[in-house]
Amino acid sequence: MADNSILPPVREDARIGIIDIGSNSIRLVVYDQYKRTPIPIYNEKVLCELGKGLASSGVLNPAGVEMGKLALRRFVAMGRNMGIAELHVIATAAIRDAKDGHEFTNWLEKTYNVKADVISGEEEARLGAFAVCSSIYKPKGITADLGGGSLELVRVNDGTISGHTSLPLGSLRMLDESKGDRDKLRKLIDKRFLEVNWLDDGKTPSIYAIGGSFRALAKMHMVANNYPLQILHEYTVAAKPFLAFVREIADMSIEKIEKYPGSAAKRASALPGAAMVLETLLTASKAENIIFSASGIREGYVYKKLPLRERDEDGLIFSCREFSSRNSRSIEYSKELYGWLQPLLDSEPQYLQRLRLAFCLLSDIALHIHPEYRAQWAFQRLIYSAFTSITHTERTTLALALYHRYQFKLKDEYPQLKLIRNADKAWAKLLGTGANLAYHLSGSISGNLHKTALVVKDKGIALQFVGDMADIMGDSIQKRIDGVNEAYSDYIHISEK
Numbered sequence: 001m002a003d004n005s006i007l008p009p010v011r012e013d014a015r016i017g018i019i020d021i022g023s024n025s026i027r028l029v030v031y032d033q034y035k036r037t038p039i040p041i042y043n044e045k046v047l048c049e050l051g052k053g054l055a056s057s058g059v060l061n062p063a064g065v066e067m068g069k070l071a072l073r074r075f076v077a078m079g080r081n082m083g084i085a086e087l088h089v090i091a092t093a094a095i096r097d098a099k100d101g102h103e104f105t106n107w108l109e110k111t112y113n114v115k116a117d118v119i120s121g122e123e124e125a126r127l128g129a130f131a132v133c134s135s136i137y138k139p140k141g142i143t144a145d146l147g148g149g150s151l152e153l154v155r156v157n158d159g160t161i162s163g164h165t166s167l168p169l170g171s172l173r174m175l176d177e178s179k180g181d182r183d184k185l186r187k188l189i190d191k192r193f194l195e196v197n198w199l200d201d202g203k204t205p206s207i208y209a210i211g212g213s214f215r216a217l218a219k220m221h222m223v224a225n226n227y228p229l230q231i232l233h234e235y236t237v238a239a240k241p242f243l244a245f246v247r248e249i250a251d252m253s254i255e256k257i258e259k260y261p262g263s264a265a266k267r268a269s270a271l272p273g274a275a276m277v278l279e280t281l282l283t284a285s286k287a288e289n290i291i292f293s294a295s296g297i298r299e300g301y302v303y304k305k306l307p308l309r310e311r312d313e314d315g316l317i318f319s320c321r322e323f324s325s326r327n328s329r330s331i332e333y334s335k336e337l338y339g340w341l342q343p344l345l346d347s348e349p350q351y352l353q354r355l356r357l358a359f360c361l362l363s364d365i366a367l368h369i370h371p372e373y374r375a376q377w378a379f380q381r382l383i384y385s386a387f388t389s390i391t392h393t394e395r396t397t398l399a400l401a402l403y404h405r406y407q408f409k410l411k412d413e414y415p416q417l418k419l420i421r422n423a424d425k426a427w428a429k430l431l432g433t434g435a436n437l438a439y440h441l442s443g444s445i446s447g448n449l450h451k452t453a454l455v456v457k458d459k460g461i462a463l464q465f466v467g468d469m470a471d472i473m474g475d476s477i478q479k480r481i482d483g484v485n486e487a488y489s490d491y492i493h494i495s496e497k
Contacts, residue, residue, distance in 0.1 A: 015041070017079040017087045018298045019072065021116065023051030023094035023148025023172050024212065026068055028075040029298050030082055036310050036318040037134075037388060038302050042082065046071035047266070050104075051094035051149045055168075055176040060098045069107070076112045089116040090301060092124050093149025093170055119297075121166025125152035129161040130300035132208045132293050135315060135388035136234060141206035142199070144281055145296070146213055146274055148172040153196060153281075156208070159311070163198045169277060171213045171270035182250070182272060189276050193284060204285040207239075210293045213274035216267045218292040221245050223262030228415035229383070229392050233294035236391065239282050242290050246275040246282075295388070314354070315389035320361035327365075332446040334360040340449045341434050343456050344488060345427070347495065352427055355394055359401050363435045364444050366406060375407030383416060392416075397424045404432025405439075408483050426494045430487040437463075437480040441472060454484075459492055461485050 014033035019026065027045040031038035048068040052061040079087050089108065095101035096118050105116040119127070128145035138158045145152040149170035155163035169192050178185035193199075209218070218235050221227075221242065227235070249257065250272050257268040282290065303311060324331055338360040345356065365381060366374035382399035390398070396416045403410070410429075417425070434454070442448035451469035455462045461484050465473070 015082060015084045016302070017075075017082070017084040018301060019075050019079075019087070019089045020296070020298050021050070021068070021072075021089065021091040021095055023054070023092065023150075023170055024049055025148075026050075026071045026075070027298070028078060030079065030084060031302060034302060034305060035322075036306065036313045037315050037322070038299075039386070042078070044075070044078070049148070049172060050098075051170065051172045053176055054094055054098055054149065055173045058098065059100045060094060060104060065104060068104070072108060072112070076114065087114060088301065089114055090297065091116045091118045092297070093121070093147060093168075093173075096120070097149060121150055121152065122164045124150070124297060125154045125164040125166050126161060127297035127300035127304065128152050128210050129154035129156050129164075130303045131210065131295035131297060132156060132300075133159050133161070133311070134299050134303035135293060135295040136208065136291065137314065137316065137389040137391075139206065139208055139291075141204050141208060141287060141291075142281070142285055143208040143210060143293075144214070144277075146171060146209075146211035146277060151192075151277060153199075155198065155201075163201075165196050165198075167192045167195065169273075171211075171267075171273060174273040175269060178273070185273055186250075186276055189273070189280055193280050196284075199281075199284045200286065204287040205289070206236075207278075207281060207285060207287045207290045208293050209278065209290055210296055211274075213267055213270050214278065215292060215294070216264045216271060217246065217249065217274060217278070219264070220249070220260055220262040224260070228418055229396070231384070231392065231395075232292050233388065234391050235292045236289055238289050239287050243279060243282055246279045249275040250279060316358055316387055317354070317361070319387050319389075320358045323365075324361045329364050330444065330446050331361070333442070333444050333449075334363065336446055336449045337363060337435060337438055340438055340452075340454065341431065343454045344430055344434050344461070344484070344491075346456075348427065351394070352397075352424075355398050355401070356431060358390075359398055359405075359431055359435070362398075362402060363405055363439070365402060367444075375403045375405075376412055378402040378406055379412070379414065383414075393419050393424070396420050397428050400425060401428035401431045401435075404429045404487075405435045406432075408433060408436070408487075423494050426487070426491040430484070430491045433480070433483050433487040437477070437484055440476060440480055456488075459489065461488050 015030055017030045019028050025045050025047045029040050030042040032041055048064040050060050050064040050068055109115050129143045132139050132143045139156045143154045143156055147170050151167045151169040153165045154161050215232050218232055254268050257263055257271055258265045338357055366378040369377045379399045382402050396419050441452055451466040453464045455464055463481055
């Protein structure tokens with residue numbers, strides 16, 4: 001089990017703000033502090049379109065400059081009012097490419113004494129890759145960050161990044177250069193992709209798609225397919241069906257795109273280009289699937305500043321440990337529970353061992369809720385949590401385990417359960433039922449579980465006691481032992497199929 005030391009308290013004076021000046025928008029995000037999984041406590045975006053017309057004019061969009069200055073005035077004031085300890089300003093393609101980009105950043109520094117970090121295309125690519133590494137567990141494949149002015153590509157392999165490429169294929173730039181001509185746009189994309197000579201180097205398990213236009217396509221695909229979990233982060237689709245979808249969007253009129261289920265009308269004009277980029281990328285890389293990320297270069301910027309030791313921590317386990325400590329639960333008990341449940345789950349695969357650890361840290365998540373609603377609340381709380389480094393199937397499996405921590409029989413219908421296998425459902429029920437027994441033996445107080453032990457006998461479960469711990473035995477405990485036996489029998493039966 002990972003280190004379970006109590007986390008230091010969040011210091012209000014450790015808040016950090018990041019202003020991201022992009023080609024399409026300017027955004028302020030305030031995080032609670034530098035840590036493995038920073039919590040965004042404030043997030044606001046203004047669509048300024050600084051990069052509109054830049055490819056042909058060479059300068060920033062004048063109307064966007066005026067909007068941008070107003071947005072920055074508000075964002076600097078907001079950061080001051082929130083008492084942030086540090087304010088960082090990063091600027092990307094539009095500012096670095098425009099003839100008057102330096103003039104804009106000079107104005108910012110002179111007016112507010114805030115210096116903008118104008119990052120290179122290569123650095124922008126690295127920050128996008130770091131964002132994926134910070135919020136997706138052990139990513140393997142290629143990150144693709146489509147902004148208003150450029151497309152950044154990076155190969156990632158379990159936290160190691162390589163093959164940085166920045167292409168002038170941003171959503172605004174493509175509109176500007178193609179003037180709405182789809183044939184011209186496709187030729188432009190094909191030409192730019194010829195500059196990337198490493199896309200087909202080795203196996204590409206996944207494309208990790210970052211950026212507003214890519215997320216807009218994901219939202220449309222989710223709605224069109226009646227997907228049961230409307231969370232964009234880690235929405236995963238096999239490459240073949242998604243290729244068919246993006247080819248449809250690439251040929252669709254703007255009017256039809258605006259009426260498409262789940263479409264964001266304000267992005268409609270940019271979506272054919274975004275679809276063509278994904279089509280080209282998926283085809284060239286021969287990726288197996290595409291995974292969408294809600295994280296961006298801001299999260300990558302925070303992640304990059306962390307010590308390597310902290311970067312290597314599991315983001316999900318860090319968040320669960322922090323949640324447990326913030327809610328005054330015993331992390332030591334979580335550690336004991338993890339080991340105590342081991343006899344039930346000796347043959348579980350490694351990915352479920354990780355989920356079991358997360359579960360043990362969250363096992364008392366609903367104790368402050370009315371007893372009649374704890375199971376439902378725990379399920380929904382996990383399903384819609386802001387936890388990262390967890391896939392949709394893992395999220396649903398963990399939510400179901402927490403449901404069964406409070407309720408043996410499933411009395412509610414959840415469409416998200418369509419995302420997981422029967423084997424995962426059986427594992428979740430066994431885990432939750434076992435934790436419920438542990439609670440009634442220990443009261444979630446560390447030190448008590450050591451006086452009891454689960455023993456597997458002839459594919460059944462028995463409970464052993466040490467010393468006077470046997471005094472705790474009663475009808476309530478026997479009922480829960482019977483429940484564990486039933487759940488264990490189902491788990492073994494499904495596992496042997």
